[in-house]
Amino acid sequence: MSKAIKVENLSKAYQLGDFGTGTISRDLERFWARMRGKEDPFLKIGEINDRTTKGESDVVWSLNDINFEVEQGDAVGIIGRNGAGKSTLLKVLSRVTSPTTGSVKLRGRIASLLEVGTGFHPELSGRENIYLNGAILGMRKAEIKRKFDEIVSFSGVERYIDTPVKRYSSGMYVRLAFAVAAHLESEILIVDEVLAVGDAEFQKKCLGKMGQVSRNEGRTVLFVSHNMAAVKTLCTRGIVLANGQLIYENKQLEAVSFYQTNNNTRSTFEHHDDLSSAPGNENIRVLKFIIQPLTGESISMSTGVCFEMVFFNQKAGINLDATFELRNSDEIPVFHNGVLISTNNNSKTGFYTIKCTIPPNLLNAGNYSFKLIFGENQRYLLFGADDFIGFEVENESKGSNSSLAPGVIHPNLDFTVSYQS
């Protein structure tokens, strides 16, 4: 198989802050340096792009020396946290902006779907917008004409096709826009998170269409998403970006699990300093959260999980409750269970400890995270924290099959088998 995309030493620098009166002198300085054939003085410092820490220079490398190749027909998922450089990479690949250094080589036509409905004009009808949007995405008029009926029936907005799109519901708008893009005839398709739109039925349709594009039609797809379930089902390979650097590249399942383990490693939390700096607010301070296996050294599917939380309560004389929501790595809630700590308006100021166990043979292998909600009278929020702490359940091989079973839970079920001739 031949290569469809080859990315070599790709870097992209952005300037932080505002462009104001201060920047013109620097622009002149840069211009003067370039005129003399020297290196741009403001791009020398190769700082890692970490948005959480304050850097030394105000130039930031959104992409830093990225190298990879994509085979024709591969569906590659690009994953990473917010600000890892995913969208910048797609922007460079789709020629919206150009790289600071390095090069990208592409074979075949490239179409990018960084946003659906780009260039839709609200005053024009659905029909006119199909033509306009198709042309913006690089289709010839004859090509759109040929596919027109297919596009309309995929979108499911036949009835409104001659109505201006400003009268459309947002769902219809997106359906029509995706339908146009999905019928592009390009060898390489770039998609950025557009699947986060529309209702469940339409999302499924979009995912199906994209799978069809890469598997059946042999086209190359680059797909950026935070939806790990979608990456797993759609893609064949995965690339993990962090702080503008490519840190992992492999088959999609390995890449997803690499990303998840590296993104989510805390499994115990203890706060030793004074109360006021512990996570929480004036009502609640969480001091300790420990997650461990019921038996054995590490948590796996058959060990069960025991978790313990210590917190300090400030609000005396109320009905206090605490809720634990466990989510898996696809952000699907596994359970959302609460405990009433005081029922007769008799909560006390002081330390509370909550212990709980999740029985063995319930959770499937994978990464999980806890969301905490503290409430008053089960109505008013005292303190809440998404993604407070995470842990991993290791996979256990059963029989000859060692691969991960799909499903949110993986209980031990008693099957009864009977046979009748």
Added chain:
Amino acid sequence: MSDLHPEKWDIEINAKSSLLDLKFKDIWHYRDLLVLLVRRDFISFYKQTILGPVWFFVQPVITILFYTLIFGNLAGIPVDGLPKPLFYLAGTIIWNYFADCLNKTSTVFKDNAGILGKVYFPRLIMPLSIVLSNLIRFAVQFLLFIILYIIFVLKGEHIVPNAAALLLPLLIVMIASLGLGLGMIISAVTTKYRDIAFVVAFGVPLLMYATTVIYPLSVAQTKYPKYSWLIKFNPITAVIETFRYGLLGKGSFSWELLTYSIISTILILLVGIVIFNKVEKTFVDTV
């Protein structure tokens, strides 16, 4: 192996490319988009209006009405003995075409940041579509000019067109190129520094007075012989004067002035395209 079969790639994205690589092949491939954008501008202009395309006429009619009243009658600026409405309309439609092209092109990156930041197509398509959309407006207004022309001829006015009228296509291309070129130069600067946008906002209406829209060049030359070179220096003057001379038979026409205007138009357009080409690659990051 790789030496024997050098890899063939269709698209290469590099940090730098040559200034004069104008990607005409790409533009040709996207010609349908150009047509559809022009159509979009035309249709969306009069959507949800009762009078529809008639609005294309209203603006110039009202404008020349006011010019006739104020500059013609109140101020009494002579107009080479031509019917005043016809004289003003000739200048106005050409000036409008130039000003519309310039204004729209100079904000093309800002106005279309949404599309341009999400999809690739040859960026030059955008300003080209502006020039073509405005050409349609110009054509409609030119029709008005012809109607007015016939009315005045039927009324017995002595208007004699001459061979210079054959230069009309060239004049239209020149005025479009001037608007496009200047607009692209300004658009490139305004992506990063918005200051120039303010200059354009009040500068373009003022520039009209330095062009022979409401007075003929001959009057300027007799009244301000010392400063008339300033008006001549403006390349739009030659276009308007040639237009009036060719179609109305009166005006200052000289090959020297027209040649100067052609050369400066070509220069402005070239500089505009080169600057635009350089800026389009990274404007997304700074706009």
